[in-house]
Amino acid sequence: MSHTLTVPAPPAPSQAAAGPVDTAAVEDCVRQLLRALGQDTDRPGLLETPARVARFWAEFLGHEPGSTGTVFEHTVQGEDCVAVGGIRTASMCEHHLLPFTVEVSVAYRPDGQVLGLSKIVRIVEQHAHALQLQERLTAQVAEEVARLTGSQAVAVWAVGEHQCMTVRGVRAHGARTATEYLLPALACDALLTERLRRAAAMTGASR
Ligand SMILES: Nc1nc2c(ncn2[C@@H]2O[C@H](COP(=O)(O)OP(=O)(O)OP(=O)(O)O)[C@@H](O)[C@H]2O)c(=O)[nH]1
Numbered sequence: 001m002s003h004t005l006t007v008p009a010p011p012a013p014s015q016a017a018a019g020p021v022d023t024a025a026v027e028d029c030v031r032q033l034l035r036a037l038g039q040d041t042d043r044p045g046l047l048e049t050p051a052r053v054a055r056f057w058a059e060f061l062g063h064e065p066g067s068t069g070t071v072f073e074h075t076v077q078g079e080d081c082v083a084v085g086g087i088r089t090a091s092m093c094e095h096h097l098l099p100f101t102v103e104v105s106v107a108y109r110p111d112g113q114v115l116g117l118s119k120i121v122r123i124v125e126q127h128a129h130a131l132q133l134q135e136r137l138t139a140q141v142a143e144e145v146a147r148l149t150g151s152q153a154v155a156v157w158a159v160g161e162h163q164c165m166t167v168r169g170v171r172a173h174g175a176r177t178a179t180e181y182l183l184p185a186l187a188c189d190a191l192l193t194e195r196l197r198r199a200a201a202m203t204g205a206s207r
Pocket residue numbers: 066067070114115116117118119122
């Protein structure tokens with residue numbers, strides 16, 4: 001019989017909002033930004049824009065991932081791997097405040113317990129709702145899955161498309177960025193890493 005355990009939530013990631021979003025202040029700033037951009041903030045199309053943008057930031061940074069810590073005892077004779085792929089979400093480039101879309105795959109070898117499958121998606125969402133770097137998002141998801149499962153064999157892959165590279169700057173439409181994060185214990189275990197890669201590939205997700 002398997003037992004459900006709940007692992008406590010960790011402290012907030014360091015780059016998460018330091019406190020609740022001050023929507024009134026954001027609204028004010030957006031109005032000032034529009035004026036600095038030479039816009040007439042009294043024209044009908046823009047009247048509600050500052051409030052809308054403020055609501056967006058409150059919603060984005062205030063994202064509540066729900067419970068992420070449900071694990072189940074899991075003991076088997078053989079070797080097994082778990083992978084969840086095709087987790088598509090959006091995060092925010094901290095350099096330009098422009099979104100990037102990302103598809104994440106997570107694979108790990110259980111070490112006595114497995115994580116609720118939906119919790120892997122929730123963990124990705126938790127770390128995506130922040131001012132981010134794709135590389136840091138990839139690493140944070142792996143570290144969190146390791147913390148919750150107690151497994152040191154965790155790998156995460158992400159494929160992203162960054163608007164800061166498409167709508168501005170190099171304007172490289174279609175350029176995609178792939179990141180991989182292996183927990184240190186995997187770095188010297190090519191065989192296990194390959195097994196995790198194969199498990200992630202079985203989900204059919206791009207990596
Ligand atoms: N590891 C594993 N987890 C499963 C499987 N089938 C369902 N689950 C997960 O079991 C977990 C139960 O978590 P709870 O927090 O108790 O239930 P919940 O509130 O319905 O969880 P959410 O689905 O996150 O809303 C969920 O994360 C499910 O995705 C399975 O075959 N393997």
